[in-house]
Amino acid sequence: MSGAAVAARAPAMPADPVSRYALRLGDLCLILGQRLGEWVGHAPVLEEDLGLANVALDLIGQARLLLTYAGEVEGAGRTEDDLAFLREQGEFMNPTLVEQPNGDFGESIVRQVLIDAFQLALYERLTSSADGRIAAIAAKAVKETRYHLRYSSSWLVRLGDGTPESHSRVQSSLERLWRFTGELFDEDDLDRDMAARGIAPSLADVRAAWSTSIDEILGEATLARPKDLPYSWYGKRGEHSEHLGYILSDMQYLQRAHPGARW
Amino acid sequence: MSAEGRVAAAWNALAEVEDPEIPALTIVELGIVRFAEVRPDGVLGVGLSPTYTGCPATEYIETLVRGALDAADVSPFALTRVLDPAWSSDWITEEGRRKLAAYGIVPPPPAASSGWRTNSAPVACPRCRSTRTECTSQFGSTPCKALHRCRDCLEPFECFKCI
Numbered sequence: 001m002s003g004a005a006v007a008a009r010a011p012a013m014p015a016d017p018v019s020r021y022a023l024r025l026g027d028l029c030l031i032l033g034q035r036l037g038e039w040v041g042h043a044p045v046l047e048e049d050l051g052l053a054n055v056a057l058d059l060i061g062q063a064r065l066l067l068t069y070a071g072e073v074e075g076a077g078r079t080e081d082d083l084a085f086l087r088e089q090g091e092f093m094n095p096t097l098v099e100q101p102n103g104d105f106g107e108s109i110v111r112q113v114l115i116d117a118f119q120l121a122l123y124e125r126l127t128s129s130a131d132g133r134i135a136a137i138a139a140k141a142v143k144e145t146r147y148h149l150r151y152s153s154s155w156l157v158r159l160g161d162g163t164p165e166s167h168s169r170v171q172s173s174l175e176r177l178w179r180f181t182g183e184l185f186d187e188d189d190l191d192r193d194m195a196a197r198g199i200a201p202s203l204a205d206v207r208a209a210w211s212t213s214i215d216e217i218l219g220e221a222t223l224a225r226p227k228d229l230p231y232s233w234y235g236k237r238g239e240h241s242e243h244l245g246y247i248l249s250d251m252q253y254l255q256r257a258h259p260g261a262r263w
Numbered sequence: 264m265s266a267e268g269r270v271a272a273a274w275n276a277l278a279e280v281e282d283p284e285i286p287a288l289t290i291v292e293l294g295i296v297r298f299a300e301v302r303p304d305g306v307l308g309v310g311l312s313p314t315y316t317g318c319p320a321t322e323y324i325e326t327l328v329r330g331a332l333d334a335a336d337v338s339p340f341a342l343t344r345v346l347d348p349a350w351s352s353d354w355i356t357e358e359g360r361r362k363l364a365a366y367g368i369v370p371p372p373p374a375a376s377s378g379w380r381t382n383s384a385p386v387a388c389p390r391c392r393s394t395r396t397e398c399t400s401q402f403g404s405t406p407c408k409a410l411h412r413c414r415d416c417l418e419p420f421e422c423f424k425c426i
Contacts, residue, residue: 050404056317062316146426
């Protein structure tokens with residue numbers, strides 16, 4: 001080994017706040033879409049294989065629109081592909097919840113309900129964003145998200161209000177994943193800046209709407225709402241759990257091994 | 264060709280483009296062609312709305328549209344992707360709904376009935392017309408279809424997703 005050290009590259013976030021915000025919205029979709037894609041060929045039955053793959057496909061579609069916009073606003077010539085395949089872990093701004101492992105089918109459904117309800121509450125408000133492009137993307141995505149929540153919540157009700165085994169398994173998944181939900185509503189400078197400019201809603205409003213939907217679903221699923229717990233990760237500002245690196249190795253391998261490969 | 268002539272030729276060409284996933288339907292019947300108009304700079308602008316953001320056919324449809332417009336000799340033209348207002352399954356034309364049904368895919372119920380808590384009303388079986396049907400999966404073989412089953416004649420069938 002030579003003594004030459006490879007300098008770690010400092011995370012490079014787009015300087016423009018609107019670009020960073022679009023990236024934050026898009027990274028949630030991209031990483032969750034990639035996670036759900038792991039179910040393809042492995043779901044309990046063919047219908048759910050198709051269901052999870054279709055949700056993943058919608059999310060990747062939303063990610064494409066948002067990453068493309070983030071690149072345009074940034075103005076440095078980065079395309080959706082550059083942003084998806086050539087950024088490093090500390091440059092992804094998805095909330096930590098979406099990078100959590102799939103677990104069993106029930107755990108993936110719990111994660112999906114928590115996120116679908118969040119995205120629905122957020123997109124409903126983003127349709128009146130002062131940023132026309134974000135409003136248009138939200139108007140498109142909100143319909144798909146409503147459909148996703150119908151799917152995930154109907155499964156959570158079946159599993160929660162199902163057998164003692166399915167009930168106890170989704171209840172434990174809920175306990176495991178609940179601590180990741182606080183971050184979704186934890187307003188930082190970027191959220192406050194976007195809210196002040198009318199581009200994004202206040203996260204307190206989003207939380208209230210989310211909470212109402214979640215209580216309704218958990219009630220019907222006979223599941224107990226866990227207590228809020230402290231947490232120490234901020235995926236939305238680039239500080240991730242150990243799981244994101246593995247997702248990126250899988251997702252980015254081809255572009256890293258064969259830079260610029262096209263087909 | 265006059266501006267009106269180019270627009271008419273463009274619509275005629277677009278009305279021949281089949282949806283790659285459901286070739287029984289043209290993209291005009293599917294309601295994804297939003298406008299065709301000659302802009303002040305002389306370019307014919309054509310607006311297309313994707314049905315689902317992740318639909319893999321979106322780019323392929325754009326390729327087909329470019330080919331059809333090239334063949335119709337209406338250049339120069341430019342395609343625009345229109346997101347807002349978002350495409351709705353309500354925009355499928357009457358003729359489109361009739362063709363979908365004849366093809367064996369039940370047309371979508373009105374989108375107004377589809378909140379996240381409300382399941383859409385039961386759809387009629389395309390084989391025996393019974394309304395004793397159930398949704399077996401909200402997702403199907405393409406992003407735009409769901410799976411149903413008739414509880415009377417037991418026919419499994421597809422229904423266009425309603426968004």
